[in-house]
Amino acid sequence: MDHLDRCDDSERAWVTEAIGMVEADANRSADTHLLPFPLPREWGVDLYLKDESVHPTGSLKHRLARSLFLYGLCNGWIGPRSTVIEASSGSTAVSEAYFARMLGLPFVAVMPTNTSHEKIELIEFQGGKCHLVDDPADVVAEARQLAAATGGHFMDQFTYAERATDWRGNNNIAESIYAQMARERHPIPAWIVMGAGTGGTSATIGRYARYQRLPTKLCVVDPENSAFYPAWVSGDPTVRTNVGSRIEGIGRQCVEASFQPAVVDRMVRVPDAASLAAMRAASAVLGRRVGGSTGTNLWGAFGLIAQMRAAGQRGSVVTLICDAGERYGGTYYSDEWLAAGGFDLPPYLEIIERFLATGEWPAAKTD
Incomplete structure (x- = not known):
């Protein structure tokens, strides 16, 4: 009988050892923290930030x-x-x-x-x-x-x-969020808010919530110049934009294969200046710098919380600290860089300050 072997025992042994090394890194890293964002308890809506900046390489x-x-x-x-x-x-x-x-x-x-x-x-x-x-x-x-x-x-x-991560569990980010929320007063989030770069994390979260038969809805926030939002609204996956996103880590000029629009319950287009205003406002509240995509997440989360309050709903909203702000000292945290780029933060900072004080949000900013 003819046969052909393509198995190299030494190479297979290397792969086995390599998988063990990668898994050991995960075991050493444990899990990332879930931090409450300070909001008045009487609002009845709690906001949590899963801090992905504490990974060994500093990001989600x-x-x-x-x-x-x-x-x-x-x-x-x-x-x-x-x-x-x-x-x-x-x-x-x-x-x-x-x-x-x-x-x-x-x-x-x-x-x-x-x-x-x-x-x-x-x-x-x-x-x-x-x-x-x-x-x-x-x-x-x-x-x-x-x-x-x-x-x-x-x-x-x-x-x-979207396919490299096991969306059914196996210590993915969605499973981790629900486990860490278990002892909170509203343990099943009403909303999880995510930006999309590849679309893989939003796909994992949306699939996991459905698989576990949970009522949590997924809100994807999208920066200017990204194709995800217009493609989702129009149902046309061929949408392209002429320039790239200025919020690092999220937004693409075309709809990438990993983005799964059918698991997204709401999309919010966030102005870049609003992302950076929320980033700076959050950094002041948290006492540490966060990145621009975290600001995008928070802009979307603030709008949802205000909407829940206006409807008399109680519950929780979860989003992510995607990375730390120290990487952006020469850009997002530079007033000179912002001025050169034409970013006008004060109007958005006023909206955020009003929200943090009253829980109110301009109706035009919630969609």
């Missing part, structure tokens, strides 16, 4: 990178001699560089030439290399070509984010 993307590495290892895509390549100029690249270094693999992040020096330094600190591309629209194609030229593996976060 640590979970995604871990899942993508396990997915690639278990699929046989990543081996002991693989060069790992990703199209990312942000937190995903930082986290993937961390795991690549853990496994002794070279890592290359393909990114636009205008990527901030802070992000490049973080990737290089984790042992990665940065491959710069002039046109941001060419980043994914360049990553694919580079993977083909080097015989490496293109991680492709925008395609595989």
